[in-house]
Amino acid sequence: MDIKDLTQITSGETVRVVEINGGHRFREKVDAIGLRVGSRIIKLSAQILRGPVTIKIGSTKLAIGHSMAKKILVDGKNT
Numbered sequence: 001m002d003i004k005d006l007t008q009i010t011s012g013e014t015v016r017v018v019e020i021n022g023g024h025r026f027r028e029k030v031d032a033i034g035l036r037v038g039s040r041i042i043k044l045s046a047q048i049l050r051g052p053v054t055i056k057i058g059s060t061k062l063a064i065g066h067s068m069a070k071k072i073l074v075d076g077k078n079t
Helices: 024-032 066-070
Strands: 003-005 014-020 040-046 053-057 060-064 072-075
Touching (some): 014 024, 066 072
Antiparallel strands (some): 003 072, 014 040, 014 072, 040 053, 053 060
8 A cells, every 4th residue: 555645646646545534523524525435536736835636536526725635645556
């Protein structure tokens, strides 16, 4: 396994979510947008200087904040 947070992978890479770090409210928030452990996502882009990260889950495109992306651990080897 090659575990990284979502900010550390390159744009265009497909990964699988392996862990979501954070409190109850944070987990509720990411669950509401369809981001769960086991979800397969594609990182579309990231902005410099801690800007938002754009991802694709299924057919849905989302922009999430940098601090939120740091709490989402992914594995690029087992997608």
